[in-house]
Amino acid sequence: MFKLSTGLLGLAAALAGNALAYDIEDWPTHVVFADGTDLGLSGQYQYDTNRFSNDVLPDGSRRFEDDTANRRKELGFFVRKKGVYDAGAIYDFWNKQWLDTYVRVQSKALFGADYGAFRIGYTKTPVGFEGVTSSRATSFLETALPIQAFYENRRTGIDWAFERPRYLVNLGYYFGQDIQGDNDGTTLGGRVALTPFKDAGHVLHLGLSASRESPDATTDGLGRRNLPGFRPRARPEAGLTPIRLVDAGNLADVDTIDRAGLEGLWIEGPWSLQGEYLTVDVERNGALPGFSGEGYYVFGSWVATGESRPYSGGNSGNIKPKGRWGALELLLRYSAVDLNDGAIRGGRQDDWTLGANWFLTTHFKLQANVVKASSRRQGLGLDPEVFQLRAQIYF
Numbered sequence: 001m002f003k004l005s006t007g008l009l010g011l012a013a014a015l016a017g018n019a020l021a022y023d024i025e026d027w028p029t030h031v032v033f034a035d036g037t038d039l040g041l042s043g044q045y046q047y048d049t050n051r052f053s054n055d056v057l058p059d060g061s062r063r064f065e066d067d068t069a070n071r072r073k074e075l076g077f078f079v080r081k082k083g084v085y086d087a088g089a090i091y092d093f094w095n096k097q098w099l100d101t102y103v104r105v106q107s108k109a110l111f112g113a114d115y116g117a118f119r120i121g122y123t124k125t126p127v128g129f130e131g132v133t134s135s136r137a138t139s140f141l142e143t144a145l146p147i148q149a150f151y152e153n154r155r156t157g158i159d160w161a162f163e164r165p166r167y168l169v170n171l172g173y174y175f176g177q178d179i180q181g182d183n184d185g186t187t188l189g190g191r192v193a194l195t196p197f198k199d200a201g202h203v204l205h206l207g208l209s210a211s212r213e214s215p216d217a218t219t220d221g222l223g224r225r226n227l228p229g230f231r232p233r234a235r236p237e238a239g240l241t242p243i244r245l246v247d248a249g250n251l252a253d254v255d256t257i258d259r260a261g262l263e264g265l266w267i268e269g270p271w272s273l274q275g276e277y278l279t280v281d282v283e284r285n286g287a288l289p290g291f292s293g294e295g296y297y298v299f300g301s302w303v304a305t306g307e308s309r310p311y312s313g314g315n316s317g318n319i320k321p322k323g324r325w326g327a328l329e330l331l332l333r334y335s336a337v338d339l340n341d342g343a344i345r346g347g348r349q350d351d352w353t354l355g356a357n358w359f360l361t362t363h364f365k366l367q368a369n370v371v372k373a374s375s376r377r378q379g380l381g382l383d384p385e386v387f388q389l390r391a392q393i394y395f
Contacts, residue, residue, distance in 0.1 A: 024361050027395050030078075038080045042090065044136050044394040046071035050240045055384035063382060067240040070094045071390065072135065084109040098122060098179040099154070116162035116169075122179040123159065125152040126170050126191035127209040129263040129276045130297075136394040137317045139274075139301060140355050141239065141369045144335035146278040146295025148234035149246070150259060152213060154178060155187055161313075168193050168314050185215035185228060193263070193314055201308035203267040213257040227253040230282055232293050232339050236373040237351050238386045245375035245382060248339045248346030251291055255283045267311060270303040274316070291344050295337030299353075304328045318394075321359045331355040347377025365392045 030040020048071040052064040076090030076099070083106055090099040102121025108114045124132050130143045131151035143151070157174030174187040189211025196204050215228035233247035258281040265274045275298035282291040301309060303319060305327045310317040321327035333353040339346025351373045358366045371386040 029395050036081050042076045044074040046392045049389045050238045051387040053385045064241055116160050118160055120158045122154055122156045124154050126189045127211045127259040127261050133315050141367055141388050141390050142237045144297035145234045145337040149232045149337050150278050150280045184218050187211055187213040201269050203311045205265040207263045210260045215254055230254050230257055237371050246339050246347035246349045248344050253285045255285050257282050267309050270306050272301045272309050292341050293339050297335035299333030301331045319359045320362050327359040329357040345378050349375040363395050
């Protein structure tokens with residue numbers, strides 16, 4: 001780990017030094033034609049290390065394994081014309097899955113008046129503030145516990161987004177399989193937020209969201225029918241491990257899954273607060289018991305170098321450094337999730353996470369997290385600690 005840390009610091013110093021010699025912000029990854037059409041590439045690369053401690057089980061074995069590996073390797077393309085349309089597709093070569101793939105049209109270009117934007121494709125569902133935030137702009141290395149446990153992620157469908165200075169609305173209907181050929185069924189969901197003010201460095205966002213998912217059974221290549229299921233579970237906010245400390249198990253023969261959330265974000269200069277409360281209610285067919293779970297998180301951020309977290313379209317983004325040595329952000333998050341409901345004993349967990357983000361440029365970011373987890377499931381308690389580092393390139 002010492003060698004990796006030294007390497008990351010060396011890379012950071014080299015990048016910062018090179019920034020003095022030439023404009024490292026100038027990345028020619030797109031071209032704009034005379035008519036305003038913008039054609040280009042987008043990409044993201046993340047390299048992580050996870051180191052666990054205090055994870056010894058009663059039999060003397062360790063629950064987690066330290067790991068250093070790629071986290072994401074994404075490459076995509078886009079084409080857009082401001083005020084008219086945009087389209088794009090992204091593939092994550094490391095996790096072997098398609099990400100946002102869509103076509104969006106601005107209503108003003110069609111009807112001469114602004115009625116919002118209409119999009120069709122494979123995109124994120126609306127319930128979960130951290131979930132709908134781009135993975136390149138997450139404040140911590142991993143999303144909070146309730147997002148991991150309950151967020152539906154992406155589905156194929158259509159949605160409508162309408163934004164005004166003091167509010168925004170997003171409604172979507174998602175149908176059929178996802179782009180990987182899984183996840184049959186439909187989802188109807190929406191998100192509404194009030195934004196009393198949203199000037200640069202001066203933002204208040206208060207929102208609520210809800211959705212109903214109706215999953216369908218699937219038939220495999222051998223003609224076997226598989227009943228729809230749902231599995232609420234969460235990693236200890238460490239992305240390189242497959243181990244979950246809390247897990248409600250596979251809830252089979254699901255009829256509907258209702259999700260709801262309350263969210264808030266306040267930004268004032270270099271300071272910000274963000275929080276979210278999420279619930280999930282699962283109804284199952286026949287006499288099978290349903291399931292209800294809940295969770296929340298809250299975190300604070302201070303940008304020591306004076307910049308503000310940016311906000312646009314109902315989401316926060318990566319900080320754009322102003323100084324020659326980049327921008328430094330310090331954070332603290334508390335998150336909790338409860339997966340116990342009646343006979344289903346998925347467990348309870350809460351995490352404290354101390355974080356630091358160093359934005360060297362608008363394309364390079366280093367992140368460090370220290371996670372202190374506390375979990376109880378079916379009589380077994382485990383309170384691991386995780387030290388994490390990430391080097392990230394994005395454009």
